Amino acid sequence: MRILLIEDDHLLANTMLDMLRDGQNTVDWLDDGQQALNALLNEDFDLAILDLTLPRVDGLDIVRNIRNRGIETPVIILTARTDLDEKLQGLNSGADDYLTKPFAMAELKARIRAVTRRGSGVRTAGLKVGRLTLDTDSGQLEVGNDTVTLPRSEFQILHYLMRHPDQVATRRRLEEQLYGWEQGAESNALEVHVHHLRRRVGKKTIRTVRGVGYLLDSEAAAHEASE
Numbered sequence: 001m002r003i004l005l006i007e008d009d010h011l012l013a014n015t016m017l018d019m020l021r022d023g024q025n026t027v028d029w030l031d032d033g034q035q036a037l038n039a040l041l042n043e044d045f046d047l048a049i050l051d052l053t054l055p056r057v058d059g060l061d062i063v064r065n066i067r068n069r070g071i072e073t074p075v076i077i078l079t080a081r082t083d084l085d086e087k088l089q090g091l092n093s094g095a096d097d098y099l100t101k102p103f104a105m106a107e108l109k110a111r112i113r114a115v116t117r118r119g120s121g122v123r124t125a126g127l128k129v130g131r132l133t134l135d136t137d138s139g140q141l142e143v144g145n146d147t148v149t150l151p152r153s154e155f156q157i158l159h160y161l162m163r164h165p166d167q168v169a170t171r172r173r174l175e176e177q178l179y180g181w182e183q184g185a186e187s188n189a190l191e192v193h194v195h196h197l198r199r200r201v202g203k204k205t206i207r208t209v210r211g212v213g214y215l216l217d218s219e220a221a222a223h224e225a226s227e
Contacts, residue, residue, distance in 0.1 A: 033057030130221030
């Protein structure tokens with residue numbers, strides 16, 4: 001997943017970044033409410049983890065604003081506020097869940113799994129398109145009767161494409177899934193990862209849309225055998 005972490009406590013944020021990046025996630029971090037709002041309005045994230053008390057724009061105002069704009073990115077609120085009414089305000093504003101500080105990282109991981117499955121309509125840990133089944137917890141890909149554990153980069157690309165079958169994913173969008181804001185990509189890195197994926201799922205299953213990006217063809221995914 002691509003996650004936006006919005007937290008102005010730098011010590012806590014760094015601890016969370018280590019945990020969130022220890023897996024298949026790309027994580028971007030902001031410590032300013034206005035910057036976070038701009039990012040959520042203009043970029044695509046699978047999840048936002050949001051502190052309530054932020055510089056310039058409060059977390060509740062961020063949630064209200066993005067929901068009023070029709071943005072459905074799942075949001076988990078982090079708060080040191082213990083008042084029940086404030087927690088209810090967060091949920092009523094459109095947040096999907098909240099955690100009260102201090103919290104255990106294991107609990108945050110569990111909340112992330114629950115919220116993202118609800119948000120995608122997926123009741124299990126798997127995404128399925130045709131003959132392809134991707135386990136989003138383990139990173140394992142099943143193609144028919146064959147199973148392989150995907151490297152992180154291939155997982156990120158295929159995860160995005162399988163969540164948006166038959167829709168064109170631009171190069172920029174896929175590179176954001178891989179690298180976020182902090183790390184640049186080599187000029188041909190995306191092509192190399194797609195090449196390896198095609199060997200696993202079949203050349204026609206992932207189509208090139210010239211000059212734009214790539215598309216996962218659900219009809220081909222239902223029938224084509226990998227190499």
